[in-house]
Amino acid sequence: QVQLVESGGGLVQPGGSLRLSCAASGRTFSSYTMAWFRQAPGKERQFVADITWPGGRTSYADSVKGRFTVSGDNAKNTVYLQMNSLKPEDTAVYLCAADPRIFGIRVTQSMLTYWGQGTQVTVSS
Secondary structure: OEEEEEEOOEEEOOOOOEEEEEEEEEOOOOOEEEEEEEEOOOOOOEEEEEEEEOOOOEEEOOOOOOOEEEEEEHHHOEEEEEEOOOOHHHOEEEEEEEEOOOOOOOOOHHHOOEEOOOEEEEEOO
8 A cells, every 4th residue: 555645735825836745655666657636625626747757757737837847756755746836726735646557648537546635725815
């Protein structure tokens, strides 16, 4: 089993930045896909970004491209989501997910086996 724990959420003003972390523990894999999703109240969960290892391939939702950056530290079993130029519409619970498989396409929720509990991000003045 793999446990995922997100951290780094909080309240930030529009235009501000936050860095989310997702720490993995338990079983480890030589390859993996990790992804960030978000869910705002009353809305469906949506894809934000993903990253694969090895290779470091990344992909982003159009709504965050150019503002968010996903990266990983394999030695720490941690994936990060750097969020810049935050907007009120970025307000949501951000969840990370992982799977030992590598997919050649942008992941969807059903592809991913392990999920964290989420961390709240609120963008408001």
